[in-house]
Amino acid sequence: xxxxxxxxxxxxxxxxxxxxxxxxxxxxxxxxxxxxxxxxxxxxxxxxxxxxxxxxxxxxxxxxxxxxxxxxxxxxxxxxxxxxxxxxxxxxxxxxxxxxxxxxxxxxxxxxxxxxxxxxxxxxxxxxxxxxxxxxxxxxxxxxxxxxxxxxxxxxx
Amino acid sequence: xxxxxxxxxxxxxxxxxxxxxxxxxxxxxxxxxxxxxxxxxxxxxxxxxxxxxxxxxxxxxxxxxxxxxxxxxxxxxxxxxxxxxxxxxxxxxxxxxxxxxxxxxxxxxxxxxxxxxxxxxxxxxxxxxxxxxxxxxxxxxxxxxxxxxx
Numbered sequence: 001x002x003x004x005x006x007x008x009x010x011x012x013x014x015x016x017x018x019x020x021x022x023x024x025x026x027x028x029x030x031x032x033x034x035x036x037x038x039x040x041x042x043x044x045x046x047x048x049x050x051x052x053x054x055x056x057x058x059x060x061x062x063x064x065x066x067x068x069x070x071x072x073x074x075x076x077x078x079x080x081x082x083x084x085x086x087x088x089x090x091x092x093x094x095x096x097x098x099x100x101x102x103x104x105x106x107x108x109x110x111x112x113x114x115x116x117x118x119x120x121x122x123x124x125x126x127x128x129x130x131x132x133x134x135x136x137x138x139x140x141x142x143x144x145x146x147x148x149x150x151x152x153x154x155x156x157x
Numbered sequence: 158x159x160x161x162x163x164x165x166x167x168x169x170x171x172x173x174x175x176x177x178x179x180x181x182x183x184x185x186x187x188x189x190x191x192x193x194x195x196x197x198x199x200x201x202x203x204x205x206x207x208x209x210x211x212x213x214x215x216x217x218x219x220x221x222x223x224x225x226x227x228x229x230x231x232x233x234x235x236x237x238x239x240x241x242x243x244x245x246x247x248x249x250x251x252x253x254x255x256x257x258x259x260x261x262x263x264x265x266x267x268x269x270x271x272x273x274x275x276x277x278x279x280x281x282x283x284x285x286x287x288x289x290x291x292x293x294x295x296x297x298x299x300x301x302x303x304x305x306x307x
Contacts, residue, residue, distance in 0.1 A: 016211075019208075019211055040271065040273050040274050041272075041273040061277035061280070061281070063257060063258065063261065063273075063276070065257065065258035065261075066258075066291070069256035069258060069259055069291075069292075070256070070290070070291025070292060071256065071257040071258050071291060071293075072287065072291065073257070073277070073280050073287075075277070075280070075281060095258070097261075097273070098273070099273045099274060099276055099277035099280075100273065100274050100277050136208075
């Protein structure tokens with residue numbers, strides 16, 4: 001079990017993806033998360049690889065590069081990376097590189113499904129939250145995620 | 158003798174009462190139908206309000222590139238000034254708007270020191286600006302100003 005500090009819990013609490021999730025459920029979620037640190041220049045994942053984890057940044061800067069040359073960057077805490085991992089059978093469509101030394105919270109797919117299976121209440125809340133988040137993304141309400149790696153407009157999933 | 162049947166209804170004002178009852182029930186149903194038909198709008202309104210409040214809170218909490226001061230932090234580090242100049246040169250050579258991944262690859266291929274961190278610095282300072290289509294523009298004037306008139 002991974003122990004997250006208060007600032008990390010605060011990041012979880014504030015992330016748009018978990019907007020409709022109660023504090024109790026966030027506590028439960030935190031016990032399923034792993035911490036991952038990356039060195040400057042280290043690759044988190046590459047396009048085409050099976051999407052096995054969802055990441056939430058605690059600190060650092062990231063470059064999300066697509067095979068066609070387009071890209072976007074994410075800076076600081078609370079940024080979601082690898083949304084495709086929430087969908088079954090998906091692959092990453094971008095390459096994620098840490099531009100600076102970074103710290104991430106990682107939710108691996110098998111833990112994610114175990115979490116949903118073990119906590120029906122959480123499943124209900126988080127599904128609603130994910131639906132709203134994806135809806136907001138489709139509407140383009142969040143300017144930083146219009147180029148997110150699960151965006152189908154970017155082609156190969 | 159008391160009237161019977163329809164006459165009794167008329168005598169006791171039954172038609173008026175029945176009509177009033179009919180009117181009250183249908184007005185009630187009409188109002189209920191109207192309320193149900195606009196319920197989703199009311200709920201949407203409250204949901205959006207809630208979202209806006211959450212977004213405002215989030216804006217103040219999360220660090221964003223735009224909120225940071227335009228300063229090239231690593232340019233002060235010994236030997237890294239050259240890395241910034243290399244990026245400036247590459248941005249001139251490469252087709253604009255720039256592909257960030259291609260720019261990084263070119264910098265890495267040329268052995269630019271700490272090319273990843275310097276790129277992050279250029280992005281956070283606003284020297285490299287997103288064009289909204291997945292590519293980036295180099296702001297030479299800002300770069301020169303931040304590098305001290307070079």
